[in-house]
Amino acid sequence: MCESIEVLVEQKTKQLAPPLTHDRHKGQAGRIGVFGGSLEFTGAPYFAAISSLKVGSDLVYIFCTKEAGVVIKSYSPELIVLPILDQPNPLEHIEPWLERLHVIIIGPGLGRLESTFSVIEQVINTCRNKKKALVIDADGLIFVSQNPNIIKDYPAPVVLTPNVMEFHRLVGESTGDGTKLERSAAFLNNVGNNITILCKDHDDEIISKGKIVKVSGGGSGRRCGGQGDLLGGSLSTFLAWALEKQYDPNVACFAACKLIRECNARAFAKFGRSMTATDMIHEIHGVFQDNFELK
Known part of the structure; x- marks a missing residue:
């Protein structure tokens, strides 16, 4: 009997984490x-x-506005906070940092100011030239919904992480009348093969290249804020690996959803x-140990 695509993908998630050896x-x-914080x-x-770090990335840089910088710095000494999104000629300050990054998240707490979206357009175009992988969530999805051509034929992986309402906005209310896969078809055909949609729902659904992978189990009826941000941060680390x-x-999407x-x-x-999102952060180590650490 052939194994389901979900089983095959889940098996690969157990091989994602790099070994904790002394030669790295x-x-x-x-x-x-x-890129977020206003x-x-x-x-x-x-x-x-913080979820990206807790999953196992080594360094995380937050690019935010000046007013958000001191506040975010006060949350944790672990984070490198760069309050430069609203500086004059921000790309001059941002571009030197982009070269060293493996994955870039755009959207958490970004806000919807036109001036901010203008900077994000420049950032995405620069990331395109540097072939940097992107995870786009929250207010970043608003920007992409308004400007889908910004990711058209993007040369590196892009993962869009909408909830159900954001999904409707992204693919269009009238795009098909069937499953999420069918409704996503026109949007994905337009933007290209490197785009993946991770739709957060009762069962999470990962949609790309004409296929859909479902992630179920876990979760609860508690829908406190911040859980999507934890997912995006976790996903960024899994995607880098x-x-x-x-x-x-x-594979990265499945691992992040499961976690x-x-x-x-x-x-x-x-x-x-x-329960709050902060309580969930404290569970990352145990869940990771049980599901993704090589035994």
Whole structure:
């Protein structure tokens, strides 16, 4: 009997993590950039960045506005915070950092100011030239929904991580009348083969190249804010590892979904209705140890 695509993908997730050996140097396990953080929203980029570190990346850089910088710095000494998104000629300050990054997340707490979106357009175009992998979430998805050609024929993997409402906005309310795979077809055909959609739902659905992979199990009825940011940050680290092994981005998406769904379940078992995203962060080590660490 042939194994399902979900089983085959899950088997590869167990091979993603690089070995913890003494011959590796700082940065090899992942250098991640997070573009997000504004006056109103400082928690989202923190959650994305700290989950990336907790999964196992070595360095995370947060590119935010000046007003958000000190606040985000106060959350954790582990993060490298660069409050340069709203400086004059921001790309001059940003571009030198892009060269060293393996994966870039765009969107957590970004805000929707036209001036910010203008900078993000320049960042994505520069990342295109440098063939940098992208994870796009939250306000970044608003920008892509308004400007889908920004990722058309992108030369490196791009993972879009909408929730159900964001998914409808992204692919269009009237695009097909069937499954998420059918409804995504026109959008994905337009933007190209390197785009993956990870739709966050009761069952998470990973859509790319005419196929769909579902991730179920775990989770709870507690839908506190910040869980999507934890997913995006975790995904960025898994994606950096997947690219190093030349695995399909589906594998990284599956690993991130499985991790966060189980972190939710374990935190909910302890705290119930009082559970927050911070409680889920504390579960990352145990879930990772049980599911992704080589035995």
